[in-house]
Amino acid sequence: MNTFSIKNVLKKNVMAIALFVIYIFFTIMTQGMMFTSSNVASLIDQKAYVYILGAGMLMCMLTGGNIDLSVGSFLCFAGAVAGVFSVIWYINTPLSLLLVLGVGLVYGAVLGFLIAYVRIPPWIATLAGYLAFRGLATQILVKVSETSAISNFPEEFLHLFSGKILTAPVFQFKIESLLMWLNIPCLVLGVLATAAVTFINFSTRAKKVKKGYEADPTWFVAVKSVIEGAIILVLSFKFAQEGDIAFEEINGSTVEVFKGGIPVVVLWLIAILLIYGIITEKTTIGRHFMTVGGNAETAKLSGINNKLVMFAAYLNMSVLTVLAALIVTARFSSANAFAGQNFEMDAIAACIVGGVSAYGGSGSIMGMVIGATLIGVIDQGMSLMQIDQDWIKIVKGLVLLAAVVFEIVSKQGGNNPFKSIIEKFSKNKKQKK
Amino acid sequence: MAKVLLEMKSITKTFPGVKALDNVNLKVEEGEIHALVGENGAGKSTLMNVLSGIYPIGTYEGDIVYDGEVCEFHNIKDSEKKGIVIIHQELALIPYMTIGENMFLGNEQGKKWCIDWNKTYAEADKYLEMVGLTDSSKTLIKDIGTGKQQLVEIAKALAKNARLLILDEPTSSLNETDSRALLDLMKKLQKEQGMTMIIISHKLNEVSYVADKITVVRDGSTIETMNSKDEEISEARIIKGMVGREITDRFPKRHDVPIGDVMMEVKNWTVFHPEFAERKVVDDVSINVRSGEVVGIYGLMGAGRTELAMSIFGRSYGIGISGKLFLRGKEVTLKSPKKAIAAGLAYVTEDRKGNGLVLSNSIKTNTTLANLKAISTATFIDKDKEYQVADEYKQKLRTKTPSVEQLVGNLSGGNQQKVLLAKWMFADPDVLILDEPTRGIDVGAKYEIYCIINDLAKAGKSVIMISSELPEVIGMSDRIYIMNQAKIVGEMKASDATQENIMSCIVGVGGESEGSEA
Numbered sequence: 001m002n003t004f005s006i007k008n009v010l011k012k013n014v015m016a017i018a019l020f021v022i023y024i025f026f027t028i029m030t031q032g033m034m035f036t037s038s039n040v041a042s043l044i045d046q047k048a049y050v051y052i053l054g055a056g057m058l059m060c061m062l063t064g065g066n067i068d069l070s071v072g073s074f075l076c077f078a079g080a081v082a083g084v085f086s087v088i089w090y091i092n093t094p095l096s097l098l099l100v101l102g103v104g105l106v107y108g109a110v111l112g113f114l115i116a117y118v119r120i121p122p123w124i125a126t127l128a129g130y131l132a133f134r135g136l137a138t139q140i141l142v143k144v145s146e147t148s149a150i151s152n153f154p155e156e157f158l159h160l161f162s163g164k165i166l167t168a169p170v171f172q173f174k175i176e177s178l179l180m181w182l183n184i185p186c187l188v189l190g191v192l193a194t195a196a197v198t199f200i201n202f203s204t205r206a207k208k209v210k211k212g213y214e215a216d217p218t219w220f221v222a223v224k225s226v227i228e229g230a231i232i233l234v235l236s237f238k239f240a241q242e243g244d245i246a247f248e249e250i251n252g253s254t255v256e257v258f259k260g261g262i263p264v265v266v267l268w269l270i271a272i273l274l275i276y277g278i279i280t281e282k283t284t285i286g287r288h289f290m291t292v293g294g295n296a297e298t299a300k301l302s303g304i305n306n307k308l309v310m311f312a313a314y315l316n317m318s319v320l321t322v323l324a325a326l327i328v329t330a331r332f333s334s335a336n337a338f339a340g341q342n343f344e345m346d347a348i349a350a351c352i353v354g355g356v357s358a359y360g361g362s363g364s365i366m367g368m369v370i371g372a373t374l375i376g377v378i379d380q381g382m383s384l385m386q387i388d389q390d391w392i393k394i395v396k397g398l399v400l401l402a403a404v405v406f407e408i409v410s411k412q413g414g415n416n417p418f419k420s421i422i423e424k425f426s427k428n429k430k431q432k433k
Numbered sequence: 434m435a436k437v438l439l440e441m442k443s444i445t446k447t448f449p450g451v452k453a454l455d456n457v458n459l460k461v462e463e464g465e466i467h468a469l470v471g472e473n474g475a476g477k478s479t480l481m482n483v484l485s486g487i488y489p490i491g492t493y494e495g496d497i498v499y500d501g502e503v504c505e506f507h508n509i510k511d512s513e514k515k516g517i518v519i520i521h522q523e524l525a526l527i528p529y530m531t532i533g534e535n536m537f538l539g540n541e542q543g544k545k546w547c548i549d550w551n552k553t554y555a556e557a558d559k560y561l562e563m564v565g566l567t568d569s570s571k572t573l574i575k576d577i578g579t580g581k582q583q584l585v586e587i588a589k590a591l592a593k594n595a596r597l598l599i600l601d602e603p604t605s606s607l608n609e610t611d612s613r614a615l616l617d618l619m620k621k622l623q624k625e626q627g628m629t630m631i632i633i634s635h636k637l638n639e640v641s642y643v644a645d646k647i648t649v650v651r652d653g654s655t656i657e658t659m660n661s662k663d664e665e666i667s668e669a670r671i672i673k674g675m676v677g678r679e680i681t682d683r684f685p686k687r688h689d690v691p692i693g694d695v696m697m698e699v700k701n702w703t704v705f706h707p708e709f710a711e712r713k714v715v716d717d718v719s720i721n722v723r724s725g726e727v728v729g730i731y732g733l734m735g736a737g738r739t740e741l742a743m744s745i746f747g748r749s750y751g752i753g754i755s756g757k758l759f760l761r762g763k764e765v766t767l768k769s770p771k772k773a774i775a776a777g778l779a780y781v782t783e784d785r786k787g788n789g790l791v792l793s794n795s796i797k798t799n800t801t802l803a804n805l806k807a808i809s810t811a812t813f814i815d816k817d818k819e820y821q822v823a824d825e826y827k828q829k830l831r832t833k834t835p836s837v838e839q840l841v842g843n844l845s846g847g848n849q850q851k852v853l854l855a856k857w858m859f860a861d862p863d864v865l866i867l868d869e870p871t872r873g874i875d876v877g878a879k880y881e882i883y884c885i886i887n888d889l890a891k892a893g894k895s896v897i898m899i900s901s902e903l904p905e906v907i908g909m910s911d912r913i914y915i916m917n918q919a920k921i922v923g924e925m926k927a928s929d930a931t932q933e934n935i936m937s938c939i940v941g942v943g944g945e946s947e948g949s950e951a
Binding site for chain 1: 746747749769770771773774775780782787788789790791792793794798802803805806809812813814816817820821836856
């Protein structure tokens with residue numbers, strides 16, 4: 001029996017569709033400003049940390065709606081520590097990176113131990129970290145620097161987490177008629193990714209058909225591939241366009257030089273999202289996380305080590321926080337005491353809006369990405385419309401609430417409260433008549 | 434003749450797929466202690482839930498006539514207003530509140546917006562004295578034992594001006610002395626205050642000690658009411674009423690299944706309660722099971738059957754576990770469910786929603802959960818293989834569902850049970866412990882589950898089937914252990930077993946304790 005139906009597909013992708021509609025809305029409202037290459041690029045570039053922290057937060061939330069409030073403060077602390085190692089103590093970059101990672105592992109292990117084995121409620125254990133690390137980071141920065149910020153990071157450090165690669169003139173190409181520069185590697189990456197996605201879509205279907213399993217119809221796989229490919233190609237095209245144009249003197253003549261390239265952050269994002277996408281969807285590790293969140297007792301009696309799963313969730317979160325700290329620090333080429341403020345809330349909101357269950361047991365990387373992007377789009381769109389920050393916050397809060405209500409009501413199916421209220425109301429009306 | 438305080442007239446209550454109560458009639462006179470007895474699932478608790486408004490008017494058929502008028506209870510508050518108070522088996526007290534606070538929870542003393550604590554504690558002390566408790570009402574609940582907690586529950590009910598007190602298994606978590614004290618209190622309340630009480634109990638010796646009248650409930654109907662004034666009610670007499678059911682061919686036969694060597698053996702197994710560390714929930718139990726054999730463990734709820742099973746299965750229940758466990762003659766120590774599964778054990782829980790399945794997940798993921806290794810390489814799950822496995826079991830066990838992608842939460846009880854069985858069959862164990870495998874599922878599905886059990890035995894597996902349904906235990910087992918009050922009180926071949934001699938094993942324990950016979 002084939003259970004494929006368009007209704008189910010739409011139901012499953014309701015958030016993606018909402019994102020698309022909202023994006024179009026803001027593009028129209030800003031007279032296309034949303035869709036310029038610099039705005040498209042900054043939507044991803046600026047919010048890279050949300051996606052990375054979101055991946056970690058997703059793993060925590062899967063185990064039963066548990067969150068990590070210490071993310072923002074620890075990110076600030078990790079940045080400060082990286083600065084101390086790299087800038088103040090002149091430790092070479094590979095070693096200082098290893099040391100910061102070590103700090104992350106130690107904190108993650110302690111936190112994981114407290115939560116999983118001492119059974120301290122996660123929000124309390126991480127609330128302690130939220131308070132302590134902000135203070136600790138500020139103290140460190142004040143002690144080592146008069147401006148209470150560490151800058152002058154070594155170039156090699158910065159290049160690992162920010163900037164662009166493949167920026168040499170040989171990789172650039174100009175469409176003379178449009179006066180448009182494009183970075184060739186960006187386009188190549190986009191084309192390769194599109195090809196990969198299409199190939200995976202079709203080969204998965206072919207495998208299923210070969211083994212006689214239920215598979216989506218060919219036309220649907222084709223449409224899906226076209227949509228996904230189009231999104232990737234548009235993004236890569238926008239990134240290819242992005243870059244400064246400078247005029248340099250070469251051999252006595254002034255030459256227009258375009259500095260396009262593949263943003264390092266994008267590569268990090270692709271790597272992290274792919275890894276965590278695979279972990280959650282395709283491995284027993286992901287299955288264990290989901291089961292602990294779905295029903296902890298069942299998980300225990302099925303031979304899953306619940307405590308180890310909880311421990312791993314928070315260890316993992318701290319490691320990803322270190323990565324996000326390095327990316328954020330490199331982006332501003334400075335570690336300061338205000339870094340990472342409210343980042344934990346951004347990550348939690350991304351998960352919630354992205355359909356990750358607030359009670360654990362279900363959620364996906366793709367959902368989290370859509371959630372993070374949706375919030376990013378609202379943020380950027382309203383800012384471009386020059387709407388006051390306070391109103392942006394109000395709207396974001398309402399979106400978050402709506403997402404949770406939607407998730408819970410849609411799960412309740414038959415006995416959802418709105419339905420019964422409406423039914424009662426209409427019954428009363430009828431009776432009055 | 435005394436005035437009739439309560440009359441329940443032809444009460445019928447249906448749950449999806451199951452008729453829990455079928456035309457039940459119950460008459461309780463003022464000032465009497467009326468006992469309801471029957472097997473698990475006979476419908477006693479359902480009947481009391483109807484009476485107390487937990488199942489509101491409209492969800493059942495029939496009338497409740499109380500104090501001369503027909504009542505319509507929409508919730509517990511309605512019935513409490515009339516003086517009908519139910520004390521559940523699971524105590525509903527909050528450990529970190531004082532006795533006084535607990536007693537007046539939802540019934541706070543003083544003005545609407547301000548609790549009068551002096552009045553609260555004074556009143557509380559008054560009622561505590563009535564039930565013979567000398568502790569101060571300012572003591573925290575967690576600091577008094579379960580026996581006293583049960584008394585607090587009664588005091589709480591008195592504080593609500595109860596006229597009809599319903600006690601659901603009040604002594605199930607009490608020791609001998611506390612139980613006797615409670616029963617004496619019931620008699621005292623009856624004598625001094627003319628309180629009317631309904632007691633639900635499995636302990637027949639207690640019932641015959643305390644009750645004026647005994648009504649037997651069986652398969653959702655009231656069978657008979659015995660009056661202690663008219664006749665001497667012996668326990669045997671009650672059992673006759675409770676059982677009275679013939680075993681027909683509701684059980685598929687196993688032909689020519691060779692019974693092999695001892696597969697698993699448990700010796701001198703003792704387990705203590707995880708919260709009340711002084712309470713033994715399994716007491717010096719020794720049992721064994723052979724390959725190809727179906728061993729039944731019969732016992733009423735609270736006898737320690739589930740505790741025994743779970744403590745064997747990787748110590749997933751209890752503390753201070755002592756005793757030896759042998760698999761194929763070799764002693765093993767299984768410290769976690771993971772190790773138990775690896776050693777070839779499977780525990781199919783009685784509580785499939787609570788700790789057996791993940792309701793929000795698909796049939797597919799539930800089926801493979803206990804043996805993910807078999808469908809994955811280096812942690813990568815082969816989803817095609819997973820689908821194949823789940824579909825195979827779906828067909829083998831005839832699970833009724835359009836697709837294995839269906840969420841388990843959407844299935845009927847019988848089909849959920851099949852998914853649970855599939856999960857543990859896929860784990861490929863040598864020993865399966867089935868805890869109440871047919872609880873809450875309809876007759877047709879039961880038969881299918883029995884066939885699956887037979888197939889397992891045919892495949893040379895050892896099956897331990899825990900059940901509180903006598904016909905099921907007798908009809909399905911090769912050998913039967915009888916468990917009561919944490920001990921094994923009897924062992925017999927199924928061919929020798931009758932409902933009467935099994936029940937008399939349980940009654941025989943009454944006061945004096947027998948050692949395990951295994």
